[in-house]
Amino acid sequence: MRANLARVGPEVVRSEGDFSRVALPNADADVLRDLLLQEEAEVVLEIGLAYSVSALAIAEALISHGKRCAAHLIIDAFQDRFHDAGWKAMHQQGHELRLED
Numbered sequence: 001m002r003a004n005l006a007r008v009g010p011e012v013v014r015s016e017g018d019f020s021r022v023a024l025p026n027a028d029a030d031v032l033r034d035l036l037l038q039e040e041a042e043v044v045l046e047i048g049l050a051y052s053v054s055a056l057a058i059a060e061a062l063i064s065h066g067k068r069c070a071a072h073l074i075i076d077a078f079q080d081r082f083h084d085a086g087w088k089a090m091h092q093q094g095h096e097l098r099l100e101d
């Protein structure tokens, strides 16, 4: 999913060029994932889902650990402006999601 996002971009964007402007570069997302793995992170608080590049990388790390207590809390005040693209990508990837307003 993340590799595909990096290759073709999201299905919908706010405007042309927006994905490359706001999304974490995929190589940086790899670094983020590897850092979290190295630190054996169990709980991650993320501010800003956007198109979900960083969120998918964080989820990769948490799942790789396989710890049942792992949690990933994402706060995004403006996900609707991204046509919920990040939320949908996380859902498509099969992550168990809970939305709280």
Ligand SMILES: C[S@@+](CC[C@H](N)C(=O)[O-])C[C@H]1O[C@@H](n2cnc3c(N)ncnc32)[C@H](O)[C@@H]1O
Residues within 6 Å of the ligand: 022, 023, 024, 047, 048, 049, 050, 051, 052, 053, 054, 055, 075, 076, 077, 078, 079
């Ligand atoms: C640069 S994008 C995040 C990119 C994303 N982390 C990635 O790797 O693709 C910034 C995000 O922060 C969110 N945001 C901006 N202001 C915010 C605020 N005051 N509270 C919560 N989220 C906010 C936006 O909706 C947007 O999703």
